[in-house]
Amino acid sequence: MHTPSLSSAAGQFPQKGSLILDDHLLTGVSLPAMVLHQTVIEHNIAWMQRFADRHHARLAPHGKTTMMPALFSRQIEAGAWGITLATATQCAAAFAHGIKRLLMANQLIGQANMALIARMIENGLDFYCTVDHADNVRVLNEFFAASGQQLQVLIELGVPGGRCGVRDSSELATLVEAIRQAPALRLAGIEGYEGMIGGDHALEDVRAYGQRLVETVRHLHDSGALAVERPIVTASGSKWFDLIAEAFDQAELREHYTPVLRPGCYVTHDHRLYREAMEAVSERHPALEGALEPALEVFAQVQSLPEPGLAIVAMGKRDISCDPDLPMALRLYRDGRCVREVTDWQVFHIMDQHTFLRVPDHADIRIEDVIAFGASHPCLTFDKWRQGLWVDEKLSVTAVAPTFF
Amino acid sequence: MHTPSLSSAAGQFPQKGSLILDDHLLTGVSLPAMVLHQTVIEHNIAWMQRFADRHHARLAPHGKTTMMPALFSRQIEAGAWGITLATATQCAAAFAHGIKRLLMANQLIGQANMALIARMIENGLDFYCTVDHADNVRVLNEFFAASGQQLQVLIELGVPGGRCGVRDSSELATLVEAIRQAPALRLAGIEGYEGMIGGDHALEDVRAYGQRLVETVRHLHDSGALAVERPIVTASGSKWFDLIAEAFDQAELREHYTPVLRPGCYVTHDHRLYREAMEAVSERHPALEGALEPALEVFAQVQSLPEPGLAIVAMGKRDISCDPDLPMALRLYRDGRCVREVTDWQVFHIMDQHTFLRVPDHADIRIEDVIAFGASHPCLTFDKWRQGLWVDEKLSVTAVAPTFF
Numbered sequence: 161m162h163t164p165s166l167s168s169a170a171g172q173f174p175q176k177g178s179l180i181l182d183d184h185l186l187t188g189v190s191l192p193a194m195v196l197h198q199t200v201i202e203h204n205i206a207w208m209q210r211f212a213d214r215h216h217a218r219l220a221p222h223g224k225t226t227m228m229p230a231l232f233s234r235q236i237e238a239g240a241w242g243i244t245l246a247t248a249t250q251c252a253a254a255f256a257h258g259i260k261r262l263l264m265a266n267q268l269i270g271q272a273n274m275a276l277i278a279r280m281i282e283n284g285l286d287f288y289c290t291v292d293h294a295d296n297v298r299v300l301n302e303f304f305a306a307s308g309q310q311l312q313v314l315i316e317l318g319v320p321g322g323r324c325g326v327r328d329s330s331e332l333a334t335l336v337e338a339i340r341q342a343p344a345l346r347l348a349g350i351e352g353y354e355g356m357i358g359g360d361h362a363l364e365d366v367r368a369y370g371q372r373l374v375e376t377v378r379h380l381h382d383s384g385a386l387a388v389e390r391p392i393v394t395a396s397g398s399k400w401f402d403l404i405a406e407a408f409d410q411a412e413l414r415e416h417y418t419p420v421l422r423p424g425c426y427v428t429h430d431h432r433l434y435r436e437a438m439e440a441v442s443e444r445h446p447a448l449e450g451a452l453e454p455a456l457e458v459f460a461q462v463q464s465l466p467e468p469g470l471a472i473v474a475m476g477k478r479d480i481s482c483d484p485d486l487p488m489a490l491r492l493y494r495d496g497r498c499v500r501e502v503t504d505w506q507v508f509h510i511m512d513q514h515t516f517l518r519v520p521d522h523a524d525i526r527i528e529d530v531i532a533f534g535a536s537h538p539c540l541t542f543d544k545w546r547q548g549l550w551v552d553e554k555l556s557v558t559a560v561a562p563t564f565f
Numbered sequence: 566m567h568t569p570s571l572s573s574a575a576g577q578f579p580q581k582g583s584l585i586l587d588d589h590l591l592t593g594v595s596l597p598a599m600v601l602h603q604t605v606i607e608h609n610i611a612w613m614q615r616f617a618d619r620h621h622a623r624l625a626p627h628g629k630t631t632m633m634p635a636l637f638s639r640q641i642e643a644g645a646w647g648i649t650l651a652t653a654t655q656c657a658a659a660f661a662h663g664i665k666r667l668l669m670a671n672q673l674i675g676q677a678n679m680a681l682i683a684r685m686i687e688n689g690l691d692f693y694c695t696v697d698h699a700d701n702v703r704v705l706n707e708f709f710a711a712s713g714q715q716l717q718v719l720i721e722l723g724v725p726g727g728r729c730g731v732r733d734s735s736e737l738a739t740l741v742e743a744i745r746q747a748p749a750l751r752l753a754g755i756e757g758y759e760g761m762i763g764g765d766h767a768l769e770d771v772r773a774y775g776q777r778l779v780e781t782v783r784h785l786h787d788s789g790a791l792a793v794e795r796p797i798v799t800a801s802g803s804k805w806f807d808l809i810a811e812a813f814d815q816a817e818l819r820e821h822y823t824p825v826l827r828p829g830c831y832v833t834h835d836h837r838l839y840r841e842a843m844e845a846v847s848e849r850h851p852a853l854e855g856a857l858e859p860a861l862e863v864f865a866q867v868q869s870l871p872e873p874g875l876a877i878v879a880m881g882k883r884d885i886s887c888d889p890d891l892p893m894a895l896r897l898y899r900d901g902r903c904v905r906e907v908t909d910w911q912v913f914h915i916m917d918q919h920t921f922l923r924v925p926d927h928a929d930i931r932i933e934d935v936i937a938f939g940a941s942h943p944c945l946t947f948d949k950w951r952q953g954l955w956v957d958e959k960l961s962v963t964a965v966a967p968t969f970f
Contacts, residue, residue: 174654176970177654190677224917249580270595273596293869295931463729464728465698466723466728467732474671474674528674540883
């Protein structure tokens with residue numbers, strides 16, 4: 161596996177989380193810094209690829225989580241079929257970094273965004289996006305007919321009260337007919353996102369939705385609506401990937417279709433939201449070997465101890481996800497060494513540039529101490545940073561990997 | 566006033582909010598895009614400078630709001646005394662763009678961050694940071710003594726239950742003594758932040774806090790603790806800047822001190838949080854001429870109309886502030902023209918990349934329509950973007966201004 165260059169994110173002046181004095185996280189770096197534990201990342205990438213393989217599904221990890229092409233490359237090298245993204249400019253960043261197959265699990269809207277995609281297709285990109293409305297089909301057809309290209313589209317199947325996607329079979333039929341009359345579009349399969357499903361019967365509803373996706377792609381195939389040899393059926397976020405994988409794991413799909421899973425957050429996992437989701441996956445599958453592990457942390461320093469029991473940390477909403485949970489203190493470092501775990505210290509408030517930490521009145525904590533924090537929802541930590549520091553088990557920085565939000 | 570170059574943010578490939586087809590926001594740009602209305606920005610910059618001038622205070626706008634050096638330059642050109650920032654790397658970005666006086670309204674922590682600041686001081690930066698603890702004083706003194714420099718510091722005065730800052734006169738005396746014994750440090754004044762004050766008596770408490778800052782700097786001056794000729798007394802966010810300005814507007818301060826106001830959000834203002842704060846300022850001062858106006862919007866497109874009354878917009882948490890309020894739909898554009906105001910359409914949910922808009926069941930809304938959105942808290946919109954588009958009144962893009970978070 162290649163390692164991104166130490167200098168690849170170097171700009172004209174140091175950014176937050178830059179190497180300043182040396183390449184050890186605790187002695188040489190401008191904190192706060194976003195930190196990726198390299199061995200854990202490698203474990204997670206291998207784990208999820210193995211999971212997809214065992215369910216006879218392709219993996220197109222959602223890259224919008226990290227927007228870190230160095231991770232996309234590792235996911236592809238580990239066997240991923242492609243990378244999923246959410247917007248045309250995200251696709252531009254991935255394609256510029258060598259990713260040749262992109263599934264945009266979203267509608268392609270706007271002439272400028274279409275122009276971006278057209279340019280990439282011309283340069284060899286294997287691209288798919290979703291459609292859910294005849295008006296969108298008409299605009300896409302006009303644009304790509306004018307550029308003399310064919311655009312591969314997937315029909316998005318939604319759920320009532322959900323996000324995008326056709327809601328019922330009558331809307332589906334209308335959309336299929338619209339695509340049939342759009343020569344610049346090529347219907348390549350069905351897309352869905354089960355993450356919009358909630359409520360008391362969520363597990364059953366997710367299973368039923370996975371089955372509905374399978375039945376729909378089969379129905380379209382049988383009716384001759386699909387213009388590709390091995391049509392795609394794709395779904396799955398990072399919470400219920402196991403249920404979608406099971407719905408897709410059928411002999412017929414394996415042989416005649418391309419089932420694609422699209423979890424994104426698994427690559428770094430997290431310290432609560434997806435940790436709990438993983439615990440539920442493991443409970444549903446007691447025989448499952450191993451589990452995802454958290455790989456993403458933000459390291460920051462105590463800047464003030466203004467009252468007994470209160471520490472102010474130089475890290476804020478602009479550095480770490482605080483949605484849906486406040487950050488979690490994990491470990492305390494002093495003088496370049498880990499002192500101990502501090503999971504009993506509680507973040508109780510966060511501002512743009514400051515975090516408020518409740519500690520015992522006589523806690524052993526000092527100004528300049530370094531604390532490693534975990535969080536829920538890696539997507540909302542990654543987008544706070546223009547670079548992440550990959551570290552080894554000794555916290556030496558092995559790579560500075562840029563992000564492209 | 567100089568205008569940042571149209572190509573100044575151009576990277577190796579297009580980022581979100583880039584000019585793709587032409588330089589008109591509605592026809593040539595990859596949406597969503599962060600948009601700054603240039604004439605409104607100019608109005609706000611002039612308005613706040615005039616306000617500070619009339620209260621005989623210097624203005625050091627908080628730059629962490631925007632981290633857009635093109636705005637810093639305009640603020641300085643309009644008369645600002647310096648720029649306020651929150652971290653060493655923010656200071657590095659501002660200094661690299663020509664800002665020569667920086668007030669870091671925060672503690673300077675960590676050897677790497679100190680090294681960054683030391684390098685800038687060596688290169689001519691007039692720099693101030695805050696201290697609130699003898700341990701921090703000791704570390705700073707060791708570092709700057711070793712580099713043969715003097716560091717200008719302000720004592721931060723906090724409030725009980727607040728953020729950083731000494732809480733009482735006994736802590737203050739201890740800190741003053743610690744600084745006296747730190748030859749590499751030069752005590753230049755007093756700093757505070759009234760934004761931590763809340764509750765039923767907030768207005769009185771803010772006024773009393775402003776007065777306490779003034780009395781403290783006077784006390785330190787009289788006792789010979791201050792090592793500069795015109796000591797600094799500084800406070801004010803963007804909510805109660807008028808109350809702090811009044812507390813500082815005294816003949817004695819005018820003559821012998823340097824009173825500094827530090828609002829940041831005023832430069833773009835916003836559509837709820839600071840709009841309401843401005844309304845309160847205007848109510849407190851009926852004779853005040855004019856007011857701040859909102860200058861920051863995010864333009865995004867309708868991507869799906871999946872159910873009657875529901876529109877999904879291609880914009881998410883990663884594009885616009887949703888804290889403390891959800892974004893607000895302002896105006897609808899179609900075929901390059903403004904159709905009408907849509908302030909009755911309600912954003913009711915937002916995800917990473919999608920916004921959920923409730924519209925009347927038979928609303929005139931179409932896929933590809935463009936909507937301008939406002940938000941609360943400009944800090945948390947700016948940090949979602951690597952560039953902002955400055956537009957004129959016809960929505961032509963006059964500049965692409967990079968941000969440096």
